[in-house]
Amino acid sequence: MTATPDGSASPDGSPSLAGRAGRPVVVALLGNPNTGKSTLFSALAGIPTRIGNYPGVTVEEKLGRFSHRGQSIELIDLPGTYSLVPKSPDEQVAVDVLYGRLAGVPTPDCVVVVADATNLERNLYLATQALALGLPTVVALTLSDVADDKGITIDSAELGRRLACPVVRVVAPTRAGIDALGDAVLSVMQSPRQPPQGLDAHLSAVDPRHEPAAREAIARYAWIEQLLSGVVHRQPPASRPLGERIDDVLTHRLWGTLVFAATMLAMFSSIFWLATPLMDGISSGMDWVSGLAESLLPEGAIRSLVVNGVLAGVGGVVVFVPQIAMLFLFVAILEGCGYLSRAAFLMDRLLCSVGLGGKSFIPLLSSFACAIPGIMAARTIENPRDRLLTILVAPLMSCSARLPVYLLLCGAFVPNVAVGVSWLRLPALVLAGMYAVGVATAALVALLLSQTIFRGPPQPFVMELPGWRWPRWPVVLERVREAVWSFLQNAGTLIVAVSIVVWALSSYPHNDAVIDADVAARREVLSARLAGLKADDPDQTDVAEELAALDTDDGLAAARRGAAQRHSALGWMGRLVEPLVKPLGWDWRLGCAAIASFPAREVVLGTLAVIYNLGDIDPGEEEGGTALVRRLRAATWDGTNRKVFTLPVALSIMVFFALCAQCASTLVVIGRETSSWLWPVVTFTYMTVLAWLGAFATYQIGTWMGG
Numbered sequence: 043m044t045a046t047p048d049g050s051a052s053p054d055g056s057p058s059l060a061g062r063a064g065r066p067v068v069v070a071l072l073g074n075p076n077t078g079k080s081t082l083f084s085a086l087a088g089i090p091t092r093i094g095n096y097p098g099v100t101v102e103e104k105l106g107r108f109s110h111r112g113q114s115i116e117l118i119d120l121p122g123t124y125s126l127v128p129k130s131p132d133e134q135v136a137v138d139v140l141y142g143r144l145a146g147v148p149t150p151d152c153v154v155v156v157a158d159a160t161n162l163e164r165n166l167y168l169a170t171q172a173l174a175l176g177l178p179t180v181v182a183l184t185l186s187d188v189a190d191d192k193g194i195t196i197d198s199a200e201l202g203r204r205l206a207c208p209v210v211r212v213v214a215p216t217r218a219g220i221d222a223l224g225d226a227v228l229s230v231m232q233s234p235r236q237p238p239q240g241l242d243a244h245l246s247a248v249d250p251r252h253e254p255a256a257r258e259a260i261a262r263y264a265w266i267e268q269l270l271s272g273v274v275h276r277q278p279p280a281s282r283p284l285g286e287r288i289d290d291v292l293t294h295r296l297w298g299t300l301v302f303a304a305t306m307l308a309m310f311s312s313i314f315w316l317a318t319p320l321m322d323g324i325s326s327g328m329d330w331v332s333g334l335a336e337s338l339l340p341e342g343a344i345r346s347l348v349v350n351g352v353l354a355g356v357g358g359v360v361v362f363v364p365q366i367a368m369l370f371l372f373v374a375i376l377e378g379c380g381y382l383s384r385a386a387f388l389m390d391r392l393l394c395s396v397g398l399g400g401k402s403f404i405p406l407l408s409s410f411a412c413a414i415p416g417i418m419a420a421r422t423i424e425n426p427r428d429r430l431l432t433i434l435v436a437p438l439m440s441c442s443a444r445l446p447v448y449l450l451l452c453g454a455f456v457p458n459v460a461v462g463v464s465w466l467r468l469p470a471l472v473l474a475g476m477y478a479v480g481v482a483t484a485a486l487v488a489l490l491l492s493q494t495i496f497r498g499p500p501q502p503f504v505m506e507l508p509g510w511r512w513p514r515w516p517v518v519l520e521r522v523r524e525a526v527w528s529f530l531q532n533a534g535t536l537i538v539a540v541s542i543v544v545w546a547l548s549s550y551p552h553n554d555a556v557i558d559a560d561v562a563a564r565r566e567v568l569s570a571r572l573a574g575l576k577a578d579d580p581d582q583t584d585v586a587e588e589l590a591a592l593d594t595d596d597g598l599a600a601a602r603r604g605a606a607q608r609h610s611a612l613g614w615m616g617r618l619v620e621p622l623v624k625p626l627g628w629d630w631r632l633g634c635a636a637i638a639s640f641p642a643r644e645v646v647l648g649t650l651a652v653i654y655n656l657g658d659i660d661p662g663e664e665e666g667g668t669a670l671v672r673r674l675r676a677a678t679w680d681g682t683n684r685k686v687f688t689l690p691v692a693l694s695i696m697v698f699f700a701l702c703a704q705c706a707s708t709l710v711v712i713g714r715e716t717s718s719w720l721w722p723v724v725t726f727t728y729m730t731v732l733a734w735l736g737a738f739a740t741y742q743i744g745t746w747m748g749g
Contacts, residue, residue, distance in 0.1 A: 066107065066114035068148045069227055070139060072172055073156030074165055075122035076383070076508045078184035078214055082156055083119045084517060085214040086223070110224035118150065121422075126171040131421040140175055152178040152227055159189035159196060159211070160509065162274060166266045167259075173207065178230040181209045182223055187216075188509045193277035201273045206236040215514050285510040292384045293507075295391075302385055306477075309372045311470040313365050314453070320364035325668040328357035332669075347545055351652055355541025358651030358670040359644065360530065362446040367526050369445060373411070374521040378513025382407065387507065396485045397492025399425060402432040406484070409439035410477075411525070413708045417715055431488060431496050433715055434725055437708050438484040440477045440700055442525060443643040447699045448476050450647060454671040455692035472693075479700045483732065529644070536641065537648040544638055544652045547612035560605035565592050584683045607631075608680060612653070626698070626734070627691040627741035629679055636698065643704045650674065690744030694737040702733035 073079040087106025104119040120139060121132035128134040135144065142149030155172050157165035162183075173179050183189075183198060202209035208226035212219035292298045332353045339345035376382050386403045393402055401423045409416030416436045423429040440448075452469040459468050492498075568589040575582045591597030607613055615637075616630030623633035631653045639646035647670070654673045677686040703709065709722040716722075 066116040067152060067227070067231065068116050068118065068150050069152045069154055070118045070120055070150035071154050071156055072120050072136065072140070072168065073122060073184075074124050074158070074168060077122075077156050077158040077165060079119065079122065079156040081214040081514065081517070082182060082184055082212065083117060084514075085212075085217050085220050087117045110221075111228060113228060115224070115227070116148070118147070123168070125168060126175075129424040133422075140172075140177070150177060152180065152231055154223070154227065155179060155181045156184055157181055159183040159186045160192060160194060162196070162270060163263070163266055166269070167262055169205070170262050170266065173205065176235065178227075178233075178235060179207045180223065180226045180230055181205065181207060182219075183209060183211045184214060185509065186211045186219075187213045188511070191279075192283065193279050195275045195277070197273050197275075201269075204269050204273070215511070288510065289384065289507065292381070293387050295388075298384065298388050302388060305376070305381075307466060307470065307474055309369070310473045311466055312372070313368045313449075313473075314467065314470055317364035317368050321361050321668070324361045324363065325357075328353065328361065329669055332357065343549070346549065347542065351541050351545030352538055354651040354670075355537055355544070355648030358647045358668070359446065359537050361668050361670075362449055362647075363526055363529060365449050366442060366445060366529055367522050369442070370411070370522045370525040371518065374518040375513050378511070378518055380508045380510050383507050392485065396489040397496070398431060398435075398488050399423065399428040402428060405432050405436055406439055409436040409441060412441050412443070413437045413439065413705065414711050417708065417711050420715070427496050427498050430716060430721070431491055433712055434491065434721065435484040435488050437703055437705070437712075437725060437729065438480045438487065438701065440480045441643075441705075442529070443705065444476075444699050446644055446647055448473050448696055450671065450674075451692040451696055454674055455687055455689050457689075472696075476696050476700050479697060479736070483701060483736075487728070487732075537645055540638055540641070540645045541648045541652050544612065544634075544649050547615070548607050548610050548653060550610060552606060553609065556609050557602050557605045560609065561592070561598070561601050564601065564605075565589065568592075588683055604680065607653075622734075625741075626694050626737045627688070627745070628694070629686050631677075632686070632695070636702075636704075640704045641706045643699060643702075646699070646704075688748075690741050690748060693744055694741035697740045698733045698737035700733075701729060701736050703729035 071079055071083055083104065083106060087108045106117040106119070108115055108117065118139065120136040123133040123136045125133070126137050126140070128137050138144040139147055140150060140153065153172050153175065155165075155169040157169060169179075169181055181202070183196060186196075189196065196211070198209040198211050208230055210219055210223045210226050212223055214220070292301055332349050335353060336345060336349050339348060373382075386407070389403050393399065393406075402420070404422070405416045405419040407416075408419045413436050416439065417433050420429050420432045420436070423432060452473050456469040456472050460466065461468050461471050568585055572582065572585045572589060575585065592601055612634055613630070616634045619633040619637060620630040623630070623636070628636075632650075635646050635649040635653055638649045651670045651673075654670075654677050674687050675685075678684055679686055703726045709726055712725055713719045713722045
């Protein structure tokens with residue numbers, strides 16, 4: 043019997059589809075990590091309709107909705123887990139959702155257990171626990187095409203009979219079996235449920251002297267072995283699979299490390315030369331928009347706000363969209379094909395040597411995109427020591443918000459010369475070096491903390507390498523779209539807001555009498571200095587040129603703008619911080635830009651564009667680069683012809699941004715994840731101190747080496 047007359051439920055308790063009054067069927071996807079669960083989710087429901095956090099916890103919630111045979115189905119992608127005996131926050135969420143214990147999240151009507159067909163023995167352990175919940179259950183055999191290549195044949199009909207639930211073979215990337223899976227979900231909802239036979243007998247037969255968890259594991263795996271007898275057949279391939287031979291190289295301690303280094307260098311090099319034409323196009327477009335706005339708006343505060351504030355700030359940021367898109371494109375491809383898992387295997391040795399567990403790799407890897415999901419990913423680490431240690435060092439990974447700063451300064455001030463081979467340029471090498479600075483510093487901090495505050499052995503880590511596969515382009519492009527859209531959202535909101543504030547602070551108060559007096563005083567200083575210099579003094583030409591410039595309209599206007607900025611609220615604040623930043627090689631304007639960027643690192647580009655937007659660029663300034671690049675190259679210290687930005691200064695800024703905790707959102711998430719505001723304070727303090735010391739050493743050593 044499948045349904046009662048009112049369509050509410052079957053006599054055995056199974057929910058039915060009749061009389062649901064349009065309410066969608068709620069289906070939960072449950073599976074081990076790296077079983078193709080996310081790919082199956084995309085094949086069923088497309089792009090998630092909503093990504094957020096489960097109520098009350100910082101575990102990601104991914105929902106989708108689709109229709110099959112006229113029935114609306116809501117899909118919940120549960121966090122990956124190996125067992126329904128939770129040991130970490132994300133595993134606890136998966137269990138709470140399945141049992142309907144999470145407020146605001148509907149109780150699933152059906153569970154789809156995603157099982158890797160190449161490793162059924164391990165995956166069916168979770169399936170046996172899911173079947174015990176009493177919910178209608180379907181087993182989806184993913185990676186079935188990979189199983190075929192490995193000579194693994196599975197009798198899914200017989201396996202379904204033994205499990206007492208439908209078993210469907212699927213190949214999610216090609217959508218093979220997707221319709222059959224939808225049919226199985228609808229049919230199992232109206233079928234009487236029967237428990238799998240023999241499991242209870244195995245549980246009772248295990249020696250009771252074993253611990254309860256060990257007894258359950260022994261019983262379940264013994265039953266699974268019996269269950270798969272005659273169901274799974276393995277035919278060894280005629281030759282060793284190509285993927286295994288590739289893995290011999292990529293996971294080798296020496297060759298794998300060399301390949302990883304070469305891959306990263308090639309990626310960073312290509313970011314520069316592939317994105318340059320697009321960046322030039324965007325820069326030209328922003329220059330055109332600024333020129334148009336300047337021609338349409340009457341001279342005054344409004345035009346200055348629009349041109350020198352909003353457009354200058356946003357234009358200095360959006361020009362880096364092509365390079366950010368390129369970076370995430372390459373990362374998504376490497377992740378989609380399975381290479382990053384090989385990199386994780388290589389990094390496991392390094393992590394263990396500095397006191398971190400192997401499970402820290404994924405959170406740290408995620409932090410290269412953004413520290414926030416990286417910190418949240420640490421919830422998969424069962425050991426509280428390893429989890430907290432990972433959270434504290436994750437912000438040192440160079441996130442995508444730091445990338446525009448690196449790209450700007452590398453492209454503007456690092457000589458574009460070849461290093462060893464023609465395709466490897468020095469800016470790309472320096473860019474890779476900035477990422478290495480964060481990694482090396484994180485390793486040193488982790489080692490120090492693991493030997494002092496967080497003493498104890500790291501948690502053991504066992505990882506199964508996924509098979510090689512072609513990246514799914516819809517997933518790759520969606521990853522790129524998300525990264526670019528997130529960046530543009532910041533450009534359209536936070537960066538605009540900060541640019542307006544910085545423009546206002548640098549424009550007011552405005553006192554013409556004070557500005558004229560400042561320019562006159564500067565003229566007197568230059569005249570006195572010129573009179574005191576000998577004819578052969580090398581400074582004579584520079585001083586004479588600067589004095590002569592004050593007699594021209596353009597030179598006088600530029601001097602007045604500089605004086606106005608020095609006497610503005612921003613200039614007043616800059617003079618307060620100048621003693622702190624001058625040892626780093628920075629002028630007061632750079633100090634102000636760094637302070638303004640503490641809410642979010644990427645704000646510094648818009649801030650620099652506003653602060654250094656002081657009029658026309660010197661005629662002698664070389665062509666090429668964006669408007670911001672040209673202005674930074676032309677910037678001089680107040681009252682001198684000495685350039686603000688040199689190679690040691692650029693390196694100092696990059697090191698500072700590589701190590702500093704300039705992200706308020708990250709600090710908030712650390713507080714939530716650790717349930718304490720002590721650790722955000724600790725993180726901010728130690729990272730700021732490290733950033734200053736690193737920038738100081740970089741500038742001083744660089745200046746000394748440069749003579």
